[in-house]
Amino acid sequence: MQADQPKINLATAQRLFTEHRETVRDAFKRAVQQALLQHKRAGNPVASCENGAIIWIAPEEIQIDQSE
Numbered sequence: 765m766q767a768d769q770p771k772i773n774l775a776t777a778q779r780l781f782t783e784h785r786e787t788v789r790d791a792f793k794r795a796v797q798q799a800l801l802q803h804k805r806a807g808n809p810v811a812s813c814e815n816g817a818i819i820w821i822a823p824e825e826i827q828i829d830q831s832e
Contacts, residue, residue, distance in 0.1 A: 793829075797828060800826050800827075800828055803826060804824075807823045809821055809822050809823055
């Protein structure tokens with residue numbers, strides 16, 4: 765965090781995430797889908813976790829949620 769930015773305490777952050785959880789969740793989902801699409805288009809694999817192990821997903825196997 766930069767020195768000129770205001771600090772936010774844990775209680776305030778928890779309250780904001782609770783009050784705006786749907787908005788935060790939807791924004792996070794959109795960001796993840798956008799990142800996956802960028803990796804797929806660029807031909808780059810992505811790392812994921814499956815059964816406790818780190819795996820690489822090939823670009824052609826990256827699945828994008830088209831419902832949004």
